[in-house]
Amino acid sequence: MLSKSAARTFFLVGTGLCATAFILLTLDTISRVPKQSHEENLTPAVHRGKDLWDSNNCMGCHTLLGEGAYYAPELTRVYDRRGPEFISAMLRDPAAMYPGQRQMTKYGFNEAQIADLVAFFQWIGNIDLNGFPPSPVLASSAAPPIAGAAGGPPDDGRPRVFGQICVACHTVAGRGGNVGPVLDGVGDRRDAAYLNRWLHDPGAVKRGALMPKLPLTEAQIAELITYLSTLRARQVTP
Amino acid sequence: MKYNSQRVAWWFFATCMLLFSLQIIYGFIMAFAHVGLDGLHPWIPFNAARATHTNLLVVWLLAGFMGAAYFIIPEESQRELEWPRLAYVQLAALVIVGVTAIIGFHLNWWEGRKFLEIPRPLDFLVVIDVLLFIANIGMTLWKSERKTTTALVLFFGLLMAALLYLPGMIPTANQTMDSYWRWWVVHLWVEGVWELIMGAILSYLLIKLTGVDREIIEKWLYVIVGLTFLSGILGTGHHYYFIGTPRYWLMIGGTFSALEPLAFLGMAWYGISMAKRGGRAHPNRTALSWTVGCSVLSFVGAGFLGFAHTIPQVNLWTHGTLITAMHGHMAFWGAYGMIVLAVISYTLPLLTGRRLYDAPSATFAFWASNIGMISMTLAFAVAGVTQVVLERRVGMEFLQVQTEIQVHFWGLILAASLFTLGITAFIWNFIQHGKPVGELDTSRDAVEPAVASAPVVAAPSGAE
Structure with a gap:
């Protein structure tokens, strides 16, 4: 023994x-x-972004590299998924981007600080994480494929900006967010002129519209109008 | 209670009760935020509630360990604490630092690193405070001729816990290395040296409660803490799968952390078999329930549920989801929450001279809190698995998934209410015991047989 x-x-x-x-x-x-x-690639801007990330305890709600709390989205690949325009708009006024949804504190960052945070997310997005986060393997069986999260060429002709910004709130062909209305068949309901005015400033078209005025370039708006006009009810997305 | 200075333990335990209550309140704030009731958001945003919830846990567990050490060390080394007054000063300092940190969280003053949110200037105060504590029990032990294995394991566990706080302060601009060092603290605490502390307290309680020979219990204590470090140190690798560290951690972390349940299985077997062997002679059956319950639930929560998502192929999907919250809740409750409540249940009648361990509140506290916590774990499990499938496997939007799993948070709130009733009963029982005015008992503990290697304090046998 x-x-x-x-x-x-x-x-x-x-x-x-x-x-x-x-x-x-x-x-x-x-x-x-x-x-x-x-x-x-770890520039002083990235370092400043990390300091902002830490000093505001962003990890207290979000996860980064899969670490943090589980109250707000995982941000490891957010630079690719949403793009710098969306991230900046979100940091300027979170409530405007997700009206009536789970709240994020409005920190009042200035533009330089927002740029630092975007640089930080861009740097994080390029770390080799041994395969994390994995791409959703069941996505294809549940619904038609969506624009690649990694920024690959979209399959149904949707512009990159749609895959980054619009899907955060809107659903097309069963994929996307549930904050705003479903956009299937929007091409039947709205003409190009209306879409043009709406995308420039939703609040000017409809008083009290929940959708914020997004930081879109003219080229992006033109792309979006073309794409949205193709979304017709009788057309079945493959 | 045999030594006057042991009384200070009561004040540490009272602090535990206070901070634990506050921790539960912040837990409810977060659970309600998850179902959309976040009316407190302007004053207590989720990240403040979360930092408060986890840091209160750490502080009350540390206070519990310190209280336990202040009770156990004099008894094991058979002399008064070296500096009894310092113990009170050190408790006051701990509370002041803790409260300052928590107020700071609400004013957006923190370090923002999961579990190590306490702002840097306060970090140094924590270290100084813990060093004072270590010095106090260290000197008590050093000057004693009787250095038991239990006391030594407890002391080194606490000393290592203090030292391992330091890597968390290594400055780095690289998020990967930041995470790397952070786990040196967090993992090596909870899956390393804290298990030493837990094992030592468990041994002490088993010696006192079961009457099994000290030599046998302490032999198995060595085996268990040996298994802990054999698996736990390299098991840190399970935090290094996906944070930008080399790929070999997948294999090393996967292999060694798969062995981690062994230590906890040993702990469970240890608790149960020693309790059986001793024939449950001690009248304080509530303390024995907590002790054996701790050894069993720590295996389920820390060992089994940890194992459930530690394999890299599984963790690839569950990393950063509510599955972690599922494992975390039962692991901390089973391993550390329960050991502190066990030591409180055992020492309270000795400290206060009132024996209320047969009171209905004591029995109710045990069952309600444990059933409540098991149900909470189930609610987190269902929510977590659903999140993994919908968000990670199917690729649904985060907020959409959160709406889908909201109902499970109502389940969580229900389960947490039962848990809270149990803890309320525990605190009620604590209050009923009153202040530490118990008389000194100069006899040896009636249940513990004389140990050949230890000098026995000769005294007529009296009450236990």
């Missing part, structure tokens, strides 16, 4: 070996992380 001194030896030797291995692996990790995380 095991004696007390044998048990103590097991404890001391086991702990010693594991601790040594852990310290050696840590040294190796320290030497490899700069390459894997592309530290060469």
Whole structure:
């Protein structure tokens, strides 16, 4: 039967070996992380963005690299998923972007700070995370494919900006957010002139409209009008 | 209670009760926010509630460990605390730092790093405070001729906990390394040295409550803490799968963290078999319930539920979802919450001289809080699995998924209400015991047989 001194030896030797291995692996990790995380792109703006991220405890609601709280979206790939315009608009006034939804604090960042945070998200988005976050494997069986989250070419002719910004609130062909109305068949309901006015300033078309005035360029608006006009009820998206 | 200075433990335990109540209130604020009732948002945004909830947990558990140490160390080393007054000063300092941090959270003053939100200047105060505590129990132990394994394991667990707080302060601009060092603190605490503390307290309680020979219990204590470190140190790798660290962590973390349940399984087997062997001789059966319950639920929560999502292939999908909250709640409750409540249940009659362990409130507290916590874990599990499937596997929008799983948060609130009733009963029982005015008992604990290696304080046998 095991004696007390044998048990103590097991404890001391086991702990010693594991601790040594852990310290050696840590040294190796320290030497490899700069390459894997592309530290060469870690500009002062990224650093300032991280400081803002920390000093406002963004992790208290969001997750980043899968770490944080589970009250607000995972932001590791947000730069690709939503694009800098959306992120900036969100940081300027969260309530305007998601009216009546789960609330985010309006921090009152200035434009320089917003640019820093965007730079931070862009840098985070390029870290090699050993395959995280995985792409949704069941997406194709549930509904027609959507614009690739990684920014790949959209399959149904939708502009990139639609896949980044509009889907946050609107659904097309069963995919997208549920904050705003479904856009299937919007091409039947609205003509190009109306869409044009609406996209420039929703509040000017309909008083009290929930949709915010988005930071869209003229080229993006033109793209969106063309795309939205093709969304007709009788046309079945493949 | 044999030594006057042990009384300070009561004040630490009273602090536990206060902070624990506050922690539960903040838990409810978050649960209601999850179902859309976030009317407190302008004053207590979710991130403030969350930081308060987790930091209160850490502070009340630390206060509980300190209280336990102030009770156990004098008894084990058979002398008064070295500096009894310092213990009170140190408690006051801990409370002041904790309260300042929590007020700071509500004013957007924090470090914003999960579990280590306490602002940097306060970090230093925490370290100083813990070092004072370590010095106090360290000197008490050092000057004693009787250094038991239980006391030494407890002391080194607490010392390592203090030292491992330091890597969390290593400055870095790289988020990956920031995370890397953060887990040195958080993981090596909860899946490393805290288990040492827990194991030592468990041993102490089993020695006192079951009457099994100290040599046998302490031998298995070595085996269990050996298993803990064998799996737990390299098991830190399960936090290094997807944060930008090398790929070999998937294999190392996966292998070693799969072994982590062994330590907890050992703990569960340890609690149950020692309790059986001892024939449950001690009249304080409530304390024994908490002790054995702790060893079992720590296996379910920390061991089994941790194992459930520690395999890299599974964690790829569950990383950063409510599955973590499921595991976290029962792990902290089973392993650390319950050990503190166990030591409180055992020491309270000795500290206050009133034996209320047979009171209905004591039994109700045990069952209501445990059934409540198990139900909470189930609610988190259903919400978490649904989130994983809809958000990660199907690719639905985050907010849409949150609407889908809202109903499970009503379930959570219901379960948490039962849990709260249980804890309320526990606190009621605590208050009923009154202040620490119990008389000193100069006899040896009636249940513990004499240990050959230890000098026995000769005294006529009296009350336990």
